[in-house]
Amino acid sequence: DGGITQSPKYLFRKEGQNVTLSCEQNLNHDAMYWYRQDPGQGLRLIYYSQIVNDFQKGDIAEGYSVSREKKESFPLTVTSAQKNPTAFYLCASWRQGNYGYTFGSGTRLTVV
């Protein structure tokens, strides 16, 4: 079955370390997105990419970086510059046309 795979499901990071969250899709979707979910704040857009080798900042891009070298993959790096990285991170993809979005199952990142 097609879908989005996010890994790992749980991730612990020491302060000052960079960490990369994986997002892979086999849906042949063009656009991919990274969201951060915090209690009471809904989902906020971090970065998005409409095509390979191109991406744009979302509303809260500071302290994060992404790459889109392949259509299937859109990894998110949480850098040490991100002041409050503990959160739930969701990856999503979207296909051209009147279709909805597909979401991954998320990665919960905790800074220890």
Added chain:
Amino acid sequence: AQSVSQHNHHVILSEAASLELGCNYSYGGTVNLFWYVQYPGQHLQLLLKYFSGDPLVKGIKGFEAEFIKSKFSFNLRKPSVQWSDTAEYFCAVRGGAAAGNKLTFGGGTRVLVKP
């Protein structure tokens, strides 16, 4: 820039009561509108979506939403809630290609249905 506002942060009601959750958006162009639900400990699930046509949209689990273009609103309704409707509900708007086909979420409304 597109934005979404959900006015109620928390709603508490009893079983069999009617539910209406407000959602207003701002975006200058054609929009697609969505309602998602997140049950406790679970992941986002699409309740319903509006792309075009009939502004009254029916979704899963007895939910419906009405798109009122003049009011920039897309309110979610359910005539009679059940305890199992306890969840957090998110309204979202997608702008067009010029806006990166971004999906922008509201802050969410936590709904507690008392048995």
